[in-house]
Amino acid sequence: MNAEANLTEVAPEREIAVAEGDTLVKVKDLSVVFGGLTALDSVSFDIRRGEILGLIGPNGAGKTTCFNAMTGVYRPSQGSVTLEGNSLLGLKKHRITRLGLARTFQNIRLFGEMTALENVAVGLDARHKSGMISAMFRTPRHYREEKQIITRGMELLEFVGIADRAFDKSKDLPYGYQRRLEIARALATDPKLLCLDEPAAGFNPVEKEELMELIRTVRDEGYTVLIIEHDMKLVMGVTDRIVVLEFGKKIADAVPAAIREDPAVIAAYLGQEEPDGTA
């Protein structure tokens, strides 16, 4: 993969209001309650522009719940989520995506009957203006946009390394390709923050290594990344900073080296799987 050639191809296409290293997303006192069960208990953390932040914790710690509350899937019972200082709470899911929060799914959720390129095109559509009328009457703008979508879509597929199967239905793609396609589709929405929910699930060590490389490249292109991952080795290897959850509460927030030594984190993982194991 030629990183230098990619640089101009897939970098974010829009302005981001905060400077590199400043707080892009602020999660504050976020709580989610299901029935009587508190799944997320007053969790706060920042995501800084340009970093790869890991969100880890034992099973049931509330990682995916936190993700879902941020992307509008769940309605938090308290707290706030802001992107560039603007609140995301109460917004419709598609609005949140259009504002710049895109995600992938732990259990792959591609549009199986669409080709890889079409899947990416759905993401790209979120950023295009031309509406139903222009599509019906096939205006010049419609053609121009369709052309742009194909060009940009192919660039994104190339970037994640699956362009050779662009015209295959996504359900027919190999597993690794599907995971990469999810990343390409999320990038297509031109996110300010890319959220990856266990992107390496089901990968072998070689594939994991390649994925880490890809995630680093994504960051180098100028994206900010939030990653949920079980695999401690992968998390330690790729993140700039890690937030640890346990029983819905934040128990640590530090650089990987410090997390590794943190007694609370070690305790949380004790009796579970090895901290650097293959959970």
Next chain:
Amino acid sequence: MSSDWISFDFGALIDSFWATTFDGLTLGAIYALVALGYTLVYGVLNLINFAHSEVFIAGAFAVVFFLSALGFGPSAPTLPIGMLILDLVLAGIIAMVVSGGTAVLVERIAYKPLRNRGASRLAFLISAIGMSFVLQYIFYEWRGATAEPAVTMFRPKPIFEVFGSIIDSQQLTIFIAAVVMMVCVDQIVQRTKLGRGIRAVAQDPDTATLMGVNKERIIVATFAIGGFLAGAAALFYVMRVPSGVFYMGGFILGIKAFTAAVLGGIGNVRGALLGGLLVGLIGNYGATILGDSQWTDVVIFIVLILVLMIRPNGILGSNLGEARV
């Protein structure tokens, strides 16, 4: 023979096979246009919009009123061809707007509130049936039970002869216009942003919204497209069946169009076309053999049941994205 309640006359079909076929295809094209409305909405919402038959007949009323106002009556008008085409195109546009508007109105009144409250699928079904009755009886109270006076648009002229049977200008107009419209819809669904949105919502609404698709807008657009097609079908229906516009007219045609959608594979755009043409042909063949058009529906439904025993998802399959994309 007249004392027999049923008799089979295959000779009648053999004698008039091609004429029966051409007429069946004409009717089938109309069914197919209406069937698309059922199928698109089903694809996106998994909902049978039973009020779609009334969406269709609303357009037919609009065609009759508009053309009557222009002076069209039971006998064909003597107009220059250009004028006639202009009038018919205008009538078609008005019907599409009326049907499209009705479809969107039905969506907003009967389905959106339920969707916002996360109602069960049965609630949607009841609401759909209820909406169908409400509209039917609004038409009944407004126009009574008798059909609107016939409006003849033009006298069908023979265009050419195939296998010894005449194809006339009416059949040709309806068939070509309907097929062109269906190809356009197929292209919109397959090749445009709107179509991608429709397919994305059909396959996985939650993921689609998380990818930035405005689901509500896609739903409204889907109802509108279905309504436009029903409006176009209404124009052709009045052309082919000039005295068929009354409050139950939608129900009678709608049930055949719905059958066509299921036969082809509901949720499947190309299936609607295939199903529509088949229903048109089967109904016509059956009526010819049995010598009475009252049998048409019986034959259609017997065939439907037989097909569904062999292929429960319809001929082309009802998997939303599958044959459709």
